[in-house]
Amino acid sequence: MFDTMTFTKIVGSFCGALLIFLLGKWAADTLYHVGGKHGEEVAVYVIDTGEDDEVVEEVVEEVNFDTLLETADASAGERQWGKCRACHxxxxxxxxxxxxxxxxxxxxxxxxxxxxxxxxxxxxADVWTVENLYRFLEDPRGWAPGTSMGFAGLSKSDDRANLIAYLATFAD
Incomplete structure (x- = not known):
């Protein structure tokens, strides 16, 4: 029933269908692709709002470390300590x-x-003050570029304060 010629016809028709499919995909991409690199979103309609001309300044977070440590919870810092325990x-x-x-x-x-x-x-820095620890725990590689510590940091301000309060309980 299946001889060599029948099998060749089946494989040839499959390859032909695949070729037609790929050519159709290429034609559709060419027709409907809007500028830019492949996968990059491009704005088709640009509406000028005038906001691009203004310089947006980043707001630097001012932290009162005395207040922050007064409200910090050392028991919550113990949970944060779990992230440090692997190396320290x-x-x-x-x-x-x-x-x-x-x-x-x-x-x-x-x-x-x-x-x-x-x-x-x-x-x-020279000394591990509360402020230095706070900034270091936020972004170790950003605060001390070139540090060998591979920790990504703690994004939440309360988590950093709680961890510092917990570490402060371990001292003479």
Missing amino acids: KLEAGENGVGPYLYGVVGRDVGAIDGFNYSGALSEA
């Missing part, structure tokens, strides 16, 4: 992948002997 330890003298964080609030940056810090941290 809270016991004095026990380094993990990162340095131990016992007494980190108010400690000199790079003060742990025997830990190989990246030079970016010492260039960014």
